Amino acid sequence: MIASILPTYSRAPLAFVKGEGSWLETADGSRYLDLGAGIAVNALGHAAPELVATLTEQAGKLWHVSNLYQIPEQQKLADLLVANTFADTVFFTNSGTEACELAVKMVRKYWYEKGAPERVEILTFAGAFHGRSSAAIAAAGSEKMVKGFGPLLEGFVHLPWDDIEAVKAAITENTAAIMIEPIQGEGGIRPASDAFLKALREICDETGALLVFDEVQCGVARTGKLFAHEWAGVTPDVMMVAKGIGGGFPLGAVLATENAASGMTAGTHGSTYGGNPLGCAIGAKVMEIVTAEGFMEEVSRKAAFLRQRLEGLVAAHPDIFTEVRGQGLMLGLKCKPAPVELVQAAYAQNLLTVPAADNVLRLLPALTISEDDMAEAVRRLDAAALALESNPA
Structure with missing residues (x-):
């Protein structure tokens, strides 16, 4: 029997009831760090005041x-x-x-x-x-x-x-x-x-x-x-x-x-x-x-911080990642495994990412993401990569 919602999406078994900044929360209180921002939509984060x-x-x-x-x-x-x-x-x-x-x-x-x-x-x-x-x-x-x-x-x-x-x-x-x-x-x-x-x-x-x-x-x-x-x-x-x-x-x-x-x-x-x-x-x-003074300069500063951390991640996991690509806070990790494997491994770390073509994992965080949250996101990506290295498909 067909679902009441037309099944054109292969949806993750996740449902969120609340969001704040770069974080989403499920009904049971689990918190997920969001590096997808609704596929680059929530530019100022969830529930921006x-x-x-x-x-x-x-x-x-x-x-x-x-x-x-x-x-x-x-x-x-x-x-x-x-x-x-x-x-x-x-x-x-x-x-x-x-x-x-x-x-x-x-x-x-x-x-x-x-x-x-x-x-x-x-x-x-x-x-x-x-x-x-x-x-x-x-x-x-x-x-x-x-x-x-x-x-x-x-x-x-x-x-x-x-x-x-x-x-x-x-x-x-x-x-x-x-x-x-x-x-x-x-x-x-x-x-x-x-x-x-x-x-x-x-x-x-x-x-x-x-x-x-x-x-x-x-x-x-x-x-x-x-x-x-x-x-x-x-x-x-x-x-x-x-x-x-x-x-x-x-x-x-x-x-x-x-x-x-x-x-x-x-x-x-x-x-x-x-x-x-x-x-x-x-x-x-x-x-x-x-367009307020300093906003886009801050985006560039955050982008440089995140990219540097991601370059370190690529160097640490050469069997998982091959390069960082993109500009600003529109970044991609070129993967050796299928990106959906990284997406799934990231779910296990309560981290949300977005797959793309050309074997790329998209990272599209809110432009307001904090430095601490970016560092935490890379830590969770590192854990996801380690999990894949320990259990290769």
């Missing part, structure tokens, strides 16, 4: 009115995003997947309105993950994502990762855009090189193609910059944002330049819940916190 206060205040005033009306909280968040990024305009969604859908529509509508409706092809990259909608899985193109879900949305060209010659060879007069995660998350914490991102920007400038960055997982201060592309000194034309922007509340956005968004006129897109007062009030508070 500032976000709880903001949610409570807004919930007592207004939850939802729809986009038929002006929404002051939405305007405030949009203004904060425009003031702190490359963007001129913002559309709010409920998730990263919805942001991907709009990004695809936006670049194709752009060329249609420019009088070149044949320019529909979007170049994407091996290992990509842009969500689980029909457009998003077509963009990724991997067998794991698309098997059984055809026919797929056409117009995506899949290229090798970080290979600029392949991009140059694939560009045609029908290329509408290049879409890329500056750091792949699900794909195994793989950062694109600065040189690659700069070269993509140059190619787009030369050909007129739009450059789309997916910063759903790597954005909102996770790397020590507000958005990961800032490290390379390049800007996109369109950017997908979600996860950390809501600090745990479902919220996403598409940011764009005025030029890139020029085709999206009244009636071309919509969302019933997107940009609701609850989500936008919380998103504005998240933005105020992460």
Whole structure:
């Protein structure tokens, strides 16, 4: 008999009833140190007091009115995003997947309105993950994502990762855009090189193609910059944002330049819940916190501390780990065993981690994690590695 919850997830036998900071608690009082943060969602930790206060205040005033009306909280968040990024305009969604859908529509509508409706092809990259909608899985193109879900949305060209010659060879007069995660998350914490991102920007400038960055997982201060592309000194034309922007509340956005968004006129897109007062009030508070003086510098300091400890862990367990990869507090441990084995071994140490492709264990802690908690997390990873060494599969 099928479960009442559609069984599309292989869930761990864990249920949490309370969270605080970087810790989660089960009904029996067991405490788990969380290095997953809801897959990079709880950027400020569980039950962050500032976000709880903001949610409570807004919930007592207004939850939802729809986009038929002006929404002051939405305007405030949009203004904060425009003031702190490359963007001129913002559309709010409920998730990263919805942001991907709009990004695809936006670049194709752009060329249609420019009088070149044949320019529909979007170049994407091996290992990509842009969500689980029909457009998003077509963009990724991997067998794991698309098997059984055809026919797929056409117009995506899949290229090798970080290979600029392949991009140059694939560009045609029908290329509408290049879409890329500056750091792949699900794909195994793989950062694109600065040189690659700069070269993509140059190619787009030369050909007129739009450059789309997916910063759903790597954005909102996770790397020590507000958005990961800032490290390379390049800007996109369109950017997908979600996860950390809501600090745990479902919220996403598409940011764009005025030029890139020029085709999206009244009636071309919509969302019933997107940009609701609850989500936008919380998103504005998240933005105020992460852009406050010293916050991102502190993220970088914590990242350096954690990375140093993880490098020591790799050196201590060469039969388990081979390298540390990533940037800021978006880190991965490349494993010799399957990462799910590390995840299970970490459960036994009351530690939560996230598996990824390319045999990588993802570490995505709250940006507010303390130094003591990072040290404790590495101690527990060490114990998990020792357990695997003692009982190899």
